[in-house]
Amino acid sequence: MSLPILKFDAVVVGGGGAGLRAALQLSEAGVKTVVLSKVFPTRSHTAAAQGGISASFGNSEEDNWHWHMYDTVKGADWLGDQDSIEFMCKQATEAVAELEHYGMPFDRLENGKIYQRPFGGHMAEFGKKPVRRACAVADRTGHAMLHALYQRNVKAQTHFFVEWMALDLIRDKDGDVVGITALEMETGQVYIIRAKAVLFATGGSGRIYQASTNAFINTGDGVGMALRAGLPVEDIEFWQFHPTGLYGAGVLITEGVRGEGGYLLNANGERFMERYAPTAKDLASRDVVSRAMQVEINEGRGCGAGKDHVLLKLDHLGAEVIDQRLPGIREISIQFLGIDPVKQPIPVVPTCHYMMGGIPTNYRGEVVDGVDEKIVKGFYAAGECACASVHGANRLGTNSLLDLVVFGKSAGNSVIEFVKNMSEAKELPENAAEFTLARLAKLEAATSGEKLADVRRDMQICMQQHASVFRTQKVLDEGVANILDVYKRTQNLYIDDKSKVFNTARVEALEFLNTIEVAVATMIAARERTESRGAHAREDYPDRNDEKWMKHTLYYSKDNRLEYKEVHTKPLSVDYIPPAKRVY
Amino acid sequence: MAKTMKFSIYRYNPDTDAKPYYQDYEVELGEHDKKLLNALVKLKEELDDSVSFRRSCREGVCGSDAMNINGRNGLACLTDLDSLKEPVVLNPIPGLPVIRDLIVDMTQFFHQYHSIKPYVIDEQPMPENERLQSPEDRKELDGVIECILCACCTTSCPSFWWNPDKFLGPAALLHAYRFLADSRDQATNERLNDLNDPYRLFRCHTIMNCVDVCPKHLNPTKAIGKIKELMVSRMV
Numbered sequence: 153m154s155l156p157i158l159k160f161d162a163v164v165v166g167g168g169g170a171g172l173r174a175a176l177q178l179s180e181a182g183v184k185t186v187v188l189s190k191v192f193p194t195r196s197h198t199a200a201a202q203g204g205i206s207a208s209f210g211n212s213e214e215d216n217w218h219w220h221m222y223d224t225v226k227g228a229d230w231l232g233d234q235d236s237i238e239f240m241c242k243q244a245t246e247a248v249a250e251l252e253h254y255g256m257p258f259d260r261l262e263n264g265k266i267y268q269r270p271f272g273g274h275m276a277e278f279g280k281k282p283v284r285r286a287c288a289v290a291d292r293t294g295h296a297m298l299h300a301l302y303q304r305n306v307k308a309q310t311h312f313f314v315e316w317m318a319l320d321l322i323r324d325k326d327g328d329v330v331g332i333t334a335l336e337m338e339t340g341q342v343y344i345i346r347a348k349a350v351l352f353a354t355g356g357s358g359r360i361y362q363a364s365t366n367a368f369i370n371t372g373d374g375v376g377m378a379l380r381a382g383l384p385v386e387d388i389e390f391w392q393f394h395p396t397g398l399y400g401a402g403v404l405i406t407e408g409v410r411g412e413g414g415y416l417l418n419a420n421g422e423r424f425m426e427r428y429a430p431t432a433k434d435l436a437s438r439d440v441v442s443r444a445m446q447v448e449i450n451e452g453r454g455c456g457a458g459k460d461h462v463l464l465k466l467d468h469l470g471a472e473v474i475d476q477r478l479p480g481i482r483e484i485s486i487q488f489l490g491i492d493p494v495k496q497p498i499p500v501v502p503t504c505h506y507m508m509g510g511i512p513t514n515y516r517g518e519v520v521d522g523v524d525e526k527i528v529k530g531f532y533a534a535g536e537c538a539c540a541s542v543h544g545a546n547r548l549g550t551n552s553l554l555d556l557v558v559f560g561k562s563a564g565n566s567v568i569e570f571v572k573n574m575s576e577a578k579e580l581p582e583n584a585a586e587f588t589l590a591r592l593a594k595l596e597a598a599t600s601g602e603k604l605a606d607v608r609r610d611m612q613i614c615m616q617q618h619a620s621v622f623r624t625q626k627v628l629d630e631g632v633a634n635i636l637d638v639y640k641r642t643q644n645l646y647i648d649d650k651s652k653v654f655n656t657a658r659v660e661a662l663e664f665l666n667t668i669e670v671a672v673a674t675m676i677a678a679r680e681r682t683e684s685r686g687a688h689a690r691e692d693y694p695d696r697n698d699e700k701w702m703k704h705t706l707y708y709s710k711d712n713r714l715e716y717k718e719v720h721t722k723p724l725s726v727d728y729i730p731p732a733k734r735v736y
Numbered sequence: 737m738a739k740t741m742k743f744s745i746y747r748y749n750p751d752t753d754a755k756p757y758y759q760d761y762e763v764e765l766g767e768h769d770k771k772l773l774n775a776l777v778k779l780k781e782e783l784d785d786s787v788s789f790r791r792s793c794r795e796g797v798c799g800s801d802a803m804n805i806n807g808r809n810g811l812a813c814l815t816d817l818d819s820l821k822e823p824v825v826l827n828p829i830p831g832l833p834v835i836r837d838l839i840v841d842m843t844q845f846f847h848q849y850h851s852i853k854p855y856v857i858d859e860q861p862m863p864e865n866e867r868l869q870s871p872e873d874r875k876e877l878d879g880v881i882e883c884i885l886c887a888c889c890t891t892s893c894p895s896f897w898w899n900p901d902k903f904l905g906p907a908a909l910l911h912a913y914r915f916l917a918d919s920r921d922q923a924t925n926e927r928l929n930d931l932n933d934p935y936r937l938f939r940c941h942t943i944m945n946c947v948d949v950c951p952k953h954l955n956p957t958k959a960i961g962k963i964k965e966l967m968v969s970r971m972v
Contacts, residue, residue, distance in 0.1 A: 195800050199798050255921075259871075367792045404795075605781035651752065
């Protein structure tokens with residue numbers, strides 16, 4: 153069967169912060185680009201980011217990018233690549249100033265400069281005391297950023313395919329990426345999109361867990377496609393559990409609450425973070441706070457009838473501060489729990505939030521394969537789907553939005569450089585869409601077997617029980633057996649709806665086939681890493697082991713193979729920051 | 737006993753249906769199913785995977801799941817099941833072509849949004865860091881930048897129903913005001929010229945359905961009033 157073929161110089165997959173920033177770079181440079189997005193771009197999950205975007209402007213107190221870099225390296229528990237980290241932190245002020253120039257409506261200080269608030273792990277003087285580095289639009293920073301980026305793309309006349317889902321990468325015999333296959337949801341038509349360069353900005357995959365702050369659309373599509381195309385995923389065992397997910401609902405409550413002066417309480421009314429992080433207290437790194445909360449709960453000091461959560465107190469900030477700086481979380485808390493934080497504390501629990509791992513790239517956004525980091529020609533990735541790797545084993549709050557714009561732009565620039573000397577896209581291989589069509593035909597033909605909702609739920613339960621905040625060998629071994637079992641069942645996946653037009657059941661099934669790849673990768677990579685580092689906390693191996701484990705995991709889906717590569721210890725211009733004990 | 741709830745849902749699939757119809761469902765709810773979206777997800781997972789609707793963030797910030805709920809536009813993810821009379825009648829948001837079930841074609845809505853030049857226009861060279869803006873000037877944007885483009889307001893507006901191609905509708909007008917109100921924007925005159933039209937702006941008859949349904953509690957009518965004030969003050 154032959155499919156219609158569309159031709160572009162560059163195709164960007166994903167219309168969130170990273171995709172839009174990359175697209176803007178490409179559109180303004182006159183590169184013939186299309187952006188595919190599963191949802192209208194402003195519906196992307198970037199919209200849900202709340203607290204801020206980091207940049208060392210020092211608008212309220214002294215700050216500089218060296219301190220930001222140190223915090224990021226330390227936050228990453230020395231698993232981040234220091235060249236990428238330097239690149240990001242150094243570019244931060246320029247990147248955020250650009251957003252302001254695009255019209256992003258930052259909150260302002262009396263002197264007219266951007267308002268900045270303290271955030272977890274943001275410190276002055278190489279870890280000495282908290283510093284105001286998070287540039288904020290109340291507690292709706294991601295929403296404001298996403299809209300500003302979309303608006304700027306409207307101005308640049310960027311071309312969008314809205315409600316299109318990429319299905320598979322097309323690689324030729326040299327292994328170069330020469331296009332993708334994609335589904336237009338409204339018609340059900342599948343296309344081949346041929347391009348000189350493909351840039352993935354497909355976001356995270358938090359939906360592998362039962363309790364997640366992530367949107368329904370965060371299904372790991374980019375990682376799924378890369379793995380199916382024989383490429384690896386890096387450091388996928390590292391998942392961030394955000395300390396303050398709304399109890400029962402999973403919705404994010406920003407760290408900005410603690411940045412503004414809120415703090416956590418256990419059942420005894422004790423501000424327990426003082427015991428775990430004497431200096432930073434409630435503003436320690438997220439992995440540290442989440443673990444502390446889990447310990448409090450595990451040791452019987454949790455709140456409520458089930459003693460299964462802790463409380464986030466902020467009423468002492470007063471209604472005025474809350475309404476000015478944190479109006480969104482007040483609304484969310486009232487909406488979902490009927491609790492007004494002006495009067496009562498918010499029940500919270502550590503909740504899956506962010507995928508530190510992803511498709512391996514360098515700081516230019518070029519995808520690299522293998523231990524020797526061979527560049528995959530024609531393939532780029534940025535944002536949460538990519539691993540540059542700036543977040544290492546634990547991401548600092550507000551570095552995610554920064555990652556999107558810095559590496560979106562950087563990857564965009566690399567694409568511009570790559571396509572400008574290329575007169576034609578490389579030839580498509582014969583039967584370029586065969587693999588995709590076979591996958592679709594199988595799903596089409598199946599009328600009984602494993603129901604999508606059942607398998608998906610079992611995956612989420614398995615991940616929640618076996619790859620959570622604390623992990624042990626036994627729990628992970630069982631988890632691997634379990635998740636491989638779930639994976640097997642995906643072979644018999646079926647959906648009832650077989651219609652063409654806007655078939656959301658089919659879209660969900662195709663998404664799930666990506667998500668399950670991420671889940672399997674996570675469990676297998678986690679089982680092997682016998683140390684505790686950042687968000688990967690092993691009760692049976694409580695210490696970080698730099699000698700054996702200061703290295704990146706590479707997982708390949710073929711035979712569930714693992715390889716390990718060196719962490720980049722050479723920053724671009726400054727001295728290496730050697731590993732140290734991580735105290736907050 | 738598990739709680740169940742009755743729904744009557746607008747169904748239309750152009751592949752198979754000559755015309756739309758309503759289908760009834762009874763959904764069993766779990767203890768955490770508090771919002772309409774929870775019930776719809778459950779329905780799709782357990783009873784009928786062909787029921788089609790958009791959804792994403794499930795916390796009222798992405799604007800995907802606007803629908804007409806018992807005769808009133810709203811977001812499924814922010815609508816309490818407790819507040820709804822049974823059977824809960826679900827329709828697509830009105831005034832836009834239906835693609836399938838509760839999914840509408842929003843081309844016209846976004847066309848109007850794009851037509852107001854939804855970006856800050858300032859052609860001066862940019863400083864190295866941020867442009868300055870006073871907190872007072874920035875405050876003018878509160879109550880407008882929170883819009884999530886869900887279209888609840890525009891598709892509840894009779895003026896938009898009658899003239900969807902000519903009247904901008906409350907959402908696009910709210911954004912028109914957002915850029916007029918931004919002290920950084922340098923195109924006030926051009927923007928007002930563009931809006932000074934019997935249809936684009938002046939079809940608003942202050943019916944205020946938009947204010948009534950906005951899930952973010954914004955006030956497009958007030959923004960429209962402010963645009964009109966700017967026009968008047970420009971004349972004197």
